[in-house]
Amino acid sequence: MMDKALIPEGVKRCPLPVFGIWLLVLLAFIGWGVYAGVAVLIQALHLTGLNDYFGFGLYITADLAIIALGAGAFFSGFLYYGLSRLFPALKELHKIINLAVIVGFVCYTGALAVLLLEVGQPLRAWFGYWHANVHSMLTEVIFCITCYAIVLVIEYVPIILSNRKLEAIRSARVFGHTLHDLMAIFALTGTFLSFFHQGSLGGVAGVLFARPFAYRTGFFIWPWTFFLFILSAIASGPAFTALVCRSMEAVTRKKLVDRSVYELIAKIVGTLLSIYIVLKIVDTVYWALFQSPQFGFNLGDYYRAPYGMWLLFVEIIVCGVLPTAALLYPRTRQSNIVMFLSFLLACVGVTINRFVMTIQAIAAPVMPFDKWEVYVPTVYEWAPIIAMIAYCALILSLSYRYLPLFPREKELNPTS
Amino acid sequence: MSEQGHKQGAVRFGMVIDLDKCTGCMACSVACQAENNISFREDESNKLRSISWMEVFYLDNDQDYANYQYTYLPRPCMHCDAPHHAPCTFVCPVNATTRDEENGIVGHIYPRCIGCRYCIVACPYHARDFNWWDPAWPEPMEAMLNPEVSPRMRGVVEKCTFCHHRLLKARAKAFLEEQDLYEVTYMPACGEACPTKAISFGNLNDAESQVAKLAKDPRAFRLLSKLNTEPKVYYLSKHEWVRKQGDKHFQNSNGNKRG
Ligand code: SF4
Ligand code: SF4
Numbered sequence: 284m285m286d287k288a289l290i291p292e293g294v295k296r297c298p299l300p301v302f303g304i305w306l307l308v309l310l311a312f313i314g315w316g317v318y319a320g321v322a323v324l325i326q327a328l329h330l331t332g333l334n335d336y337f338g339f340g341l342y343i344t345a346d347l348a349i350i351a352l353g354a355g356a357f358f359s360g361f362l363y364y365g366l367s368r369l370f371p372a373l374k375e376l377h378k379i380i381n382l383a384v385i386v387g388f389v390c391y392t393g394a395l396a397v398l399l400l401e402v403g404q405p406l407r408a409w410f411g412y413w414h415a416n417v418h419s420m421l422t423e424v425i426f427c428i429t430c431y432a433i434v435l436v437i438e439y440v441p442i443i444l445s446n447r448k449l450e451a452i453r454s455a456r457v458f459g460h461t462l463h464d465l466m467a468i469f470a471l472t473g474t475f476l477s478f479f480h481q482g483s484l485g486g487v488a489g490v491l492f493a494r495p496f497a498y499r500t501g502f503f504i505w506p507w508t509f510f511l512f513i514l515s516a517i518a519s520g521p522a523f524t525a526l527v528c529r530s531m532e533a534v535t536r537k538k539l540v541d542r543s544v545y546e547l548i549a550k551i552v553g554t555l556l557s558i559y560i561v562l563k564i565v566d567t568v569y570w571a572l573f574q575s576p577q578f579g580f581n582l583g584d585y586y587r588a589p590y591g592m593w594l595l596f597v598e599i600i601v602c603g604v605l606p607t608a609a610l611l612y613p614r615t616r617q618s619n620i621v622m623f624l625s626f627l628l629a630c631v632g633v634t635i636n637r638f639v640m641t642i643q644a645i646a647a648p649v650m651p652f653d654k655w656e657v658y659v660p661t662v663y664e665w666a667p668i669i670a671m672i673a674y675c676a677l678i679l680s681l682s683y684r685y686l687p688l689f690p691r692e693k694e695l696n697p698t699s
Numbered sequence: 700m701s702e703q704g705h706k707q708g709a710v711r712f713g714m715v716i717d718l719d720k721c722t723g724c725m726a727c728s729v730a731c732q733a734e735n736n737i738s739f740r741e742d743e744s745n746k747l748r749s750i751s752w753m754e755v756f757y758l759d760n761d762q763d764y765a766n767y768q769y770t771y772l773p774r775p776c777m778h779c780d781a782p783h784h785a786p787c788t789f790v791c792p793v794n795a796t797t798r799d800e801e802n803g804i805v806g807h808i809y810p811r812c813i814g815c816r817y818c819i820v821a822c823p824y825h826a827r828d829f830n831w832w833d834p835a836w837p838e839p840m841e842a843m844l845n846p847e848v849s850p851r852m853r854g855v856v857e858k859c860t861f862c863h864h865r866l867l868k869a870r871a872k873a874f875l876e877e878q879d880l881y882e883v884t885y886m887p888a889c890g891e892a893c894p895t896k897a898i899s900f901g902n903l904n905d906a907e908s909q910v911a912k913l914a915k916d917p918r919a920f921r922l923l924s925k926l927n928t929e930p931k932v933y934y935l936s937k938h939e940w941v942r943k944q945g946d947k948h949f950q951n952s953n954g955n956k957r958g
Contacts (some may be wrong), residue, residue: 314921327829327853328814334747337824338816403814403829403854407793410813418784419894421792448724493779493786493926503754578947579925649823649923649945652772656747 289448291687297535298516309677316670319392319663323400330663339641341402341660345668346394347484348635349426351512351583352630353394354520356387357436357477360470362551370481375547381442382531382679382686383524389678393671395432395680400667420486427480434473438466447683461624478513484507485512488640495578497644498568507566510641514562518555519633521548522626529623531683538695546602549622553610560603567599585647587655594639602632708801709881711780712861713903713931714890715913716773718881718941720897723771728753730892731775734862736850737783738834750828752776752859753889758939770941773898775889776859777922777930778805786928787818787827796856803903803931804861812855819856823923824930827858861900862887884908920945 333340367373411425443458488497489506498507571582586592588641606625609615731753743749759769779785795812798805835851844847847864851857869885890898901908918935920942
């Protein structure tokens with residue numbers, strides 16, 4: 284292999300040509316998305332399926348979902364660097380923490396790139412810092428996403444510097460190790476920022492006091508959706524990291540982490556999901572039976588095909604209650620199929636939630652003589668989203684090939 | 700501080716639209732389009748992307764023939780007076796849309812708007828439109844644009860301003876004539892164009908003004924007032940079904956709410 288010198292010592296990687304073909308496939312998708320994105324920037328947003336009824340669409344939904352799924356980074360960091368001193372069992376997360384950081388990094392940077400397409404005047408995007416409206420949840424989002432993306436870069440750098448070739452350079456090694464020693468500080472800063480960031484994304488919908496579907500009362504300046512978004516993100520984020528790890532194991536046909544890591548994540552996800560789903564049900568009941576009637580709405584006003592009541596059922600029961608139950612019971616958790624299916628359902632559930640709070644929230648008409656409209660995204664919206672996923676896969680593939688991501692890989696896969 | 704929760708000047712511009720007089724001729728809409736340099740496209744069939752500051756809605760009572768009734772409802776921006784913020788001004792991340800607490804007009808700073816469309820999502824009245832294309836006017840219309848109103852660039856949001864430029868003009872005149880600037884009233888283009896005089900406009904805080912009196916008329920109602928948006932546009936209708944529908948508690952003959 285031509286790139287042998289770059290590959291971590293003692294582990295096996297696929298031949299370079301095979302890896303090259305895989306990269307080309309990913310690059311083709313990225314190229315397609317970049318082409319579509321540039322077209323949107325040059326020719327404007329009329330290329331999308333957005334309109335004056337659906338001011339937000341696929342870009343925002345995908346961003347909200349990918350950022351929630353990337354929450355595994357900050358939350359695993361918080362558990363490992365922050366809480367493992369009190370709960371030594373959490374030390375097990377050490378085996379997957381590098382992957383969690385990279386998943387977070389790709390999710391956040393990918394989301395940032397798509398966000399730039401979303402604004403009608405991208406060259407003015409910096410006005411968000413300059414003319415900031417402190418009352419706007421979007422301002423909180425802009426500041427938190429920027430700061431946290433910087434923290435993620437700082438967290439990713441020492442992992443990159445642990446590459447064999449780079450380690451050989453003294454200054455790079457010292458810099459990498461120094462950063463590594465400071466990691467607990469960055470991880471906890473990141474946790475703080477990301478809690479706010481996830482929350483403010485929930486706040487974006489919850490503060491819309493003239494949109495009864497989205498509006499929620501709350502605590503101090505934050506609507507309940509602020510807290511629900513944090514909870515759903517920290518519940519599904521680690522599940523997503525575990526799924527990514529499992530997919531890498533399937534592709535590489537290797538064992539990358541001990542099953543005990545998955546077992547621990549299953550317990551964490553199950554516990555958090557149970558808290559989340561109980562609060563979500565309470566929130567939904569209050570919203571449906573008490574809050575909405577005050578505004579002249581009943582539950583039936585909010586749902587109409589294709590945005591039917593099934594969304595509520597799938598989100599709360601199929602992707603909430605079922606995986607919670609499966610992950611909390613040790614017997615069901617023991618089955619790999621059930622465990623990973625539950626992880627998948629949790630991730631689908633959070634994605635549906637973000638869809639509902641973005642698109643369904645504005646599909647339901649507020650004026651009584653208004654018509655229901657349906658939003659259909661165009662290829663100019665799908666392509667950048669698919670490219671974003673390909674970009675995530677690309678960075679993960681490169682990181683896996685050239686960086687020692689999994690501390691137990693060598694022992695778990697002895698090369699004879 | 701007023702009971703609205705924000706500092707208020709003595710003036711609160713508002714509008715009253717008498718639906719019993721409105722014939723649905725859309726002169727208001729056309730006048731608004733011309734006055735405010737609203738761009739349009741050759742094919743305007745996609746109404747979800749056409750810009751219309753004064754949109755005329757069609758309401759009916761959902762009854763069968765003989766009992767069937769309908770009305771037109773012109774909808775400008777409501778210049779919501781909700782405490783602290785209008786739904787849209789509350790959410791704008793860059794303060795590109797703000798309410799002037801001196802007169803209650805919700806304005807829009809086009810060169811500052813980043814086009815995130817959060818305000819569009821926040822407004823329950825669909826009063827805001829996005830510029831999906833570069834604005835263009837067919838020859839020779841570009842030479843006929845109103846020099847008092849700046850055209851908007853693509854990628855920003857726009858909406859009814861209560862013809863704010865007319866207020867500025869009226870105040871400039873009052874200033875030259877050494878009159879009290881806060882006594883000045885004016886008429887937006889829609890009200891001027893309405894052939895049946897269905898649209899009144901003025902200072903809602905002036906108890907003697909026509910709008911203040913009409914706003915207290917037993918026929919008066921506001922759109923979706925249950926949402927606490929505090930619209931400064933009032934409607935008049937002698938039909939109870941119109942008033943009820945406007946505030947979202949309309950029941951049809953089956954007892955179902957219309958959506
Ligand atoms: S009607 Fe809509 S655009 Fe006008 S002030 Fe109210 S929320 Fe804002
Ligand atoms: S579209 Fe413009 S005015 Fe509306 S919220 Fe965004 S920046 Fe503010």
